[in-house]
Amino acid sequence: MATRAEFLERIRREARRTDGLFTAATATRPARPEEAAEAVRRQMAERWPEALDLFRREFDRVGGVFHRAADPAEVPSVVLEIAREEGATAVVAWDPPVLGLDLRPRLVAEGLAVAVAASDPADETARRRHREESARAQIGVTGADLVLAETGTLILLSGRGRPRSTSLLPDTHVAVFDRSRLVESLAQVGILLEALHVDPARSMSGAMINFITGPSRTADIELTLTRGVHGPKHVHAIFVAAP
Amino acid sequence: MSEGLLNVPFSERAGAALGDRFLQEALTIATTKFIDLRKDSFAGFPEGDALRDQARSIKEATLQKLDVYLGQLADNVERLGGRVHWATTGEEARETILQLCRDRGVRMAVKSKSMATEEIELNEALEKAGVTPVETDLGEYIIQLAHEKPSHIIAPAIHKTKGQVADLISEVAGRRLAADPEVLTAAARVQLREKFLQAEMGITGANFAVAETGTVVLVTNEGNGRMVTSLPRIHVAVMGIEKVIPSMTDLVVFLAILARSATGQKLSSYTTLVRGPRQPGELEGPEEFHLILMDNGRSRQIAGTLREALYCLRCGACLNVCPVYRQIGGHAYGHTYPGPIGILLTAMLRGDESVKELAHASSLCGACKDVCPVRIDIPRMLIELRERLDRQKIAPWAERFAFGTLRRVLLSPAAFRLSSALGRVLQRPFLNNGRLTGLPLVLSRWTRTRDLPPVASRTFRERWKDLQ
């Protein structure tokens, strides 16, 4: 096998043989991403109501179900309602400090099993247990790091106390967010992603970012649309109104 | 592709496809649906045209410094704890994966849809080595069960009826399932869920890889891309070198147009950004991440006539509008990549000789170029491929002779007039109610199914005298 140097040299040689097909440019990146991100946040602090309206429409369009809670204390009731509708008996959730609320008191009292992700450095036993809990649960409750209105998309970072499978294994995914998460356009998401990666070790504790736009779907059998192929069949978003 | 299939001439493979009534119906329904979805999506998206121009520009600019961006990508992946492998050929890419399986005791590998792995025929190699590959994209799973190849870049099983799918999935389930997509999808979900949780290795392709951050990007709808990159302890991504892009700002340009071009969605259900193996403190994620950068004939085209084909996003839009693809489907092309872009990619990967028939499997209508999100000028490159085939004398002697004769006639008005006079005489036995039918030799290919107007009793230049 070629070494890295040999491999790249071959490509360099080919690229040098021509000026290319036309004068071309990559996209213009923000010169100071963190400042640009701050500007987006300031903009959204004003525009969040419009963004929320747009999000509701687009989220509905991709098959999501929207809910509203006045404050974090109301969220468990909304989750309970969803659980009742789905006949769910087990819930898995992000670590309460990460989620910003603890579902356990209310839900356990109503007879549901609730597992939460641990934020401590995990060992094999903890990993295995979490995987089983996640696989058993019918509902997975997460936060949302960004909520993209233009496309009805929830953007989730993985990491400590915020595992990937919570929004993937259960049949139903519920994401909780407030106004500070809303952005309007993909272009803004681009700016925020640039900012996030300026010092990734500081800004992210995990290796994955997921953009989730509605439930899992396929049309591979005679072009008939079906949901819940491998990922969740249902996606809910709970907007917490309190600032 | 299996040698046997390619021993049958293309025209015969095409003929078989034309005679397959279910395939014809399935192709019409599927391609029409995709065309309409794409059209509607871009109709409500005025920024779309400018974004396509920009996407093309980004791809071209990246190619101009491809070595730099690949180096940057590799540095970042390694900084994150991932390993980069430099595979000049498909063989090397396969061998890298097999070696990993041997070293790590991998017995089962779950795969997310990847044309790059189809290109190198990875599944066969894995099976021979005693590793079970499991395709998890529903369409790919179906054709894997059927021991077939995909017939479309993004909808691999459109040539299968739900009855056929029911047969395949029922056999795995061990009981008779209804030919209902909901039922079958639910069954596949259960069958494959087990595999995701058991497999030691997950194998994906990469829609993009961001050089600036070391991120591999997967665009999917089913969730298998997420499963495969989070549950098994090893993740291997196989990537053509042309998939690298410079930054996150570039990425969102492509995300804005890719799903729209493929399925008419604003974004697919899942866009997954993977930065190396799991971080310390993550409960889930692979322990190891391997990125295989694969050349397999691509770098030769950087300064070659097929350079533009390196922009391809594998969206399948060109397949859906191609009048030839719409009639014959993917299998008749006989290679991994079908449709208009498939002809170019096949030439790129397997050389000019491999497309001596396929280069002419196009009426040059230009519909593909119209819909390509990165504006690849496929018709132009098909003509250039034909030019190369003629120059290298790969085209048949009789054809080259015929066109040589044509040239002589077209360069001499006297010869042209003589040909028309000759034509008028020779055609008499074939005149039938003012039309030509039953013509001999190569022209019989026309008159088998269509009438031909006769050479006029007075050509225009003969009538011009009366008009002066």
Added chain:
Amino acid sequence: MITCLGDLFFPEVGVAMVKLLRRLGVTVEFPEGQTCCGMPLFNSGYHPDAAAVAARTVDLFAGSEHVVVPSGSCAWMVKAEYPGLLAHDAGRRAAALALAARTRELSQFLVEVLGVETVASSFKGRVTYHDSCHLLRGLGESRCPRALLQGVKGVELVELPGADECCGFGGSFSVRLPEVSTAILGKKLDNVERTGADCLVACDAGCLMQMGGGLSRRRSRVRALHLAQVLAGEEKA
């Protein structure tokens, strides 16, 4: 520019075009040495041969103020490909560019140069229009032919479903892969017959040969005509 197919197989189209242009006050000349624009050679990859034919054509039409072609593909060939084919021909490079600028397909000439969209014609009938690939995508033209058809009082224009889909001609494609070409044609003609039109109109001899040949084979009552014939008010003999 009459085109090779036009000269040999559809002289009535050329005649119709000349009469139409004269009626509109245009002085028409016919450089007699012309044969073909060279596209068949070009599309099959015989580029030096195509360049030789292009060179000859550029010389032949050097003195023409406007060049009008009753064919989208030939007009496209001259406008889009001649400059490239003759780029290394120092003597003709500029002439090729100039010819490209002066050459127009018939409907574009009528509308853009003469400013005419309403032509008085004796033609009557229900008509449907097929967009030829090179006119539509190569020259970006779909409006002018339809406007001209609608401008004729006796014409009822019915939109053809899939009008922008290829007819399956593709030059040598039609005999290299006749079954595929015929299957594509079948789809097109099914759409044509479903419109209930008496007449199918196109601006390209190749398309008309393919579609006309198919209609005649299936003994359809639909006739295939060139736009020039509808506008000039003459019918195919």
